[in-house]
Amino acid sequence: MALKRNQFGTGPNVSLFTLGTMRSNESLEQMYSVVKEACLTGINHLETAPAYGTSESLLGTTIKKLNSEGCRPEGGWVITSKILPGTGINEGKDQLQGILSRLGISKIHNLAIHGINLPEHLEWALKGDGDKLIKWATQKRLIGQIGFSSHGTFALIKKAIESRRFQFCSLHLHLLDQERLPLAKMALERKLGVMAISPADKGGHLHTPSKTLISDCYPISPLELAYRFLLSQGISTLTLGASKITDFQIAKKLISSNSPLSKSEQDIIGKLTQNSKERLGKTFCGQCRDCLPCPNEIPIPEILRLRNLCIGMDLNSFTKERYNLIGRAGHWWEKNNATACQNCGECLPKCPNNLNIPDLLKDTHRKLVDSPKKRLWG
Ligand code: SF4
Ligand code: SF4
Structure with a gap:
């Protein structure tokens, strides 16, 4: 062939x-x-x-x-x-x-x-x-x-x-x-x-x-x-x-x-998404980006995407690596991590899932903050 x-x-x-x-x-x-x-x-x-x-x-x-x-x-x-x-x-x-x-x-x-x-x-x-x-x-x-x-x-x-x-x-x-x-x-x-x-x-x-x-x-x-x-x-x-x-x-x-x-590949992708959502329950971030902009320039969807992957799929090493690049890789990465949240509450009414964003950001930081790993180019 x-x-x-x-x-x-x-x-x-x-x-x-x-x-x-x-x-x-x-x-x-x-x-x-x-x-x-x-x-x-x-x-x-x-x-x-x-x-x-x-x-x-x-x-x-x-x-x-x-x-x-x-x-x-x-x-x-x-x-x-x-x-x-x-x-x-x-x-x-x-x-x-x-x-x-x-x-x-x-x-x-x-x-x-x-x-x-x-x-x-x-x-x-x-x-x-x-x-x-x-x-x-x-x-x-x-x-x-x-x-x-x-x-x-x-x-x-x-x-x-x-x-x-x-x-x-x-x-x-x-x-x-x-x-x-x-x-x-x-x-x-x-x-x-x-x-x-x-x-x-x-x-x-x-x-x-x-x-x-x-x-x-x-x-x-x-x-x-x-x-x-x-x-x-x-x-x-x-x-x-x-x-x-x-x-x-x-x-x-x-x-x-x-x-x-194939149908079976589609079914597996559907199951993967569904299982992840069930593990996250009411804290699942749908990645709609409606919460932006944050006055403190926190990349809320990106941080909560890592939380989705950490809790929904158990991707601990990956999400830790990615989270700890924030603020440490110049223009290659996001600048502010969850600690920049001032609890101003501006994002709260914008979230269609009614997520308590400041609490979830704190939770993500607790779970993922670590010493940074060596980063390969790109
Ligand atoms: S509560 Fe925190 S994350 Fe939400 S807009 Fe204010 S500073 Fe940004
Ligand atoms: S508005 Fe809510 S669901 Fe949408 S990205 Fe922001 S935190 Fe996630």
């Missing part, structure tokens, strides 16, 4: 899974075995970045070695790397040439502006030095197409999609956090490629799911269900941050599985 490939903007078509090389850069041996396994799995799309340590140079050496052994996907590898917004034109040129040199290629298929998190980042890409850099790189035939990733607001991501600057985007899209799914659909309708970032780790530490989640998803594994959900929505490709060859097991099974959800 022919492997499925999805359109990805104006670039070469990509496999339903993309190998993210953030976790395979400990040695050349590790990179080689992981990239080779990706090829054997049917993956043709590789994602890297200067910030992934030695990833680009190890990848460049690995691709050469695999090519010499005749191990390459049909049509060759498609590679995506990233630069950060805000650099001056000369610095940007140096960064791009560094990427090409480390990968050992003269042109990269996909270059993503990583972290269009603030309006000034988008301005940089549309009108500032970023615009100059993109025009220069296109004219010199150093890049195929340009994309972006974002931890910004819904409105900012929408503006970036509508700007016509980008041909693909990388978004946080998850079975357990579907807030950005409408943006992905909008991007797909506009023929942008859409890559889902880290459905396993950022999607709820689904590589190490709680017993509750395993039981709610039975007989499918939570990670397989999350992958199937995203693929059935037409998402172009899902990143897989493999560090060893056994990490490809589910991708091997689903490498061509982007059909609509």
Whole structure:
């Protein structure tokens, strides 16, 4: 059976899974075995970045070695790397040439502006030095197409999609956090490629799911269900941050599985949601966002979403990790945690579920506050 490939903007078509090389850069041996396994799995799309340590140079050496052994996907590898917004034109040129040199290629298929998190980042890409850099790189035939990733607001991501600057985007899209799914659909309708970032780790530490989640998803594994959900929505490709060859097991099974959800998959997703709501009872936050804005800029829905996942699905390590990033990751994350609540009561009449928001925020803080963990890029 022919492997499925999805359109990805104006670039070469990509496999339903993309190998993210953030976790395979400990040695050349590790990179080689992981990239080779990706090829054997049917993956043709590789994602890297200067910030992934030695990833680009190890990848460049690995691709050469695999090519010499005749191990390459049909049509060759498609590679995506990233630069950060805000650099001056000369610095940007140096960064791009560094990427090409480390990968050992003269042109990269996909270059993503990583972290269009603030309006000034988008301005940089549309009108500032970023615009100059993109025009220069296109004219010199150093890049195929340009994309972006974002931890910004819904409105900012929408503006970036509508700007016509980008041909693909990388978004946080998850079975357990579907807030950005409408943006992905909008991007797909506009023929942008859409890559889902880290459905396993950022999607709820689904590589190490709680017993509750395993039981709610039975007989499918939570990670397989999350992958199937995203693929059935037409998402172009899902990143897989493999560090060893056994990490490809589910991708091997689903490498061509982007059909609509089956009745049994739909039933399991329905049961998962229902069980979670029952565990939360009258404290379930429906994520409507009607409580915003809070005068103290507390991201109420985001904090209560973590509470939903902690109590409704027992996702303790994941929710603690995410909660403790608040205020500690610059523009990559929310600024204020639950302790900023002054009990002003402004949010209370706006909540259609009549939630006692200040009490629930305090409860969430008690449950989740912890010392911060090391954060991987993005
Ligand atoms: S009660 Fe707390 S969360 Fe609600 S609006 Fe006031 S400060 Fe914000
Ligand atoms: S208004 Fe209530 S239900 Fe809606 S997001 Fe805010 S807290 Fe949750």
